[in-house]
Amino acid sequence: MSRSHIPALPDRARVEEAARWLSGRVVRTPVLNCPAIDRLAGARILLKAENLQAGGSYKMRGATLAVGRLAAAGHTGVVAQSTGNHAVAVALAARRHGLAATVVLPVDAAPVKVARARAAGARVVLAGTTVEERLAAARQFAAADGHPLIDAYDHLDALVVPVGGGGGVAGACLAAAGTPIEVYGVEPVGCDSLARSLAAGRPTPVVPAPTIADGLRPGCVGDLPFAVARSPRRSGCSCWS
Known part of the structure; x- marks a missing residue:
């Protein structure tokens, strides 16, 4: 059974609109080349270094956009669930906008990601080991708090x-x-x-x-x-x- 209602699919125009909005709000990470990997692959491989992004992953892009829009709409808090990276990104974005954040991670989440989310000021909840368990917990907190859930080239x-x-x-x-x-x-x-x-x-x-x-x-x-x-x-x- 579907976990959620599927909204209309986005298109390239919406991706480009989001990129324009994010300009200056997230790190413009470099594209790198590694000759050793090129030799192994037999092709020229370009690596997008999103590990240099705030929060350590590309998830900061979507979180910044979503939280920014919710803040502009007058929301005072957000809820998210993930195995770690999305939760950290939402926590950081919420702190930037002065919003409360509750993030639900699995009980076996990487300690460094739990620590990063807490350091960003989020309330961290550990729930189960599956996405269904985390979603159930996140929805409960969203309903109780009245905060929206942010579900994780040339x-x-x-x-x-x-x-x-x-x-x-x-x-x-x-x-x-x-x-x-x-x-x-x-x-x-x-x-x-x-x-x-x-x-x-x-x-x-x-x-x-x-x-x-x-x-x-x-x-x-x-x-x-x-x-x-x-x-x-x-x-x-x-x-x-």
């Missing part, structure tokens, strides 16, 4: 994007729409919800296998990212495990 031939809940790879699909750029999602072995979902034609949960990439084991790809990734009109995605 000359390129391809984009290779790590896949957790699917937001990043969906964004890559939208950015690549209308270009010859191919988008490839990469999932850890045993955490391949998007690959299985694309094969099945519907979001398909998995029991995540152990992996050092804790942000890439949400259990099930999100409904909206799945819809974007499977749409050939939006430069659909291929997946590797």
Whole structure:
């Protein structure tokens, strides 16, 4: 069963509008090249260094946009759930706008991500180990507090994007729409919800296998990212495990 109502799919114009709004509000991270990786891949590989972003991941972009819009609309707080990166980003964005933030992470979340969210001033709640458990807890806090829930290229031939809940790879699909750029999602072995979902034609949960990439084991790809990734009109995605 779908976890949430799927809104209208965004398009490239909305991605570009968001990029303009975010200009100056998030770090413009560099695109780097590593000759050693080029030799291994047999191709020129460009790496987008989003680890240099505030909060340590690209999630700061979406969180800044969402929290900024909610703050402008008069909201005084936000709620989010994730395995860590989205929660940290929402906490940082909320602090910037003077909003209260409650973030729900799994009980086995990486301690550094729990610490970062708390350091940003968020109320951190640990709940379960699955996305369904975190969503249930987050919705309870959102209802109790009355706060909205923020549910977690020039000359390129391809984009290779790590896949957790699917937001990043969906964004890559939208950015690549209308270009010859191919988008490839990469999932850890045993955490391949998007690959299985694309094969099945519907979001398909998995029991995540152990992996050092804790942000890439949400259990099930999100409904909206799945819809974007499977749409050939939006430069659909291929997946590797």
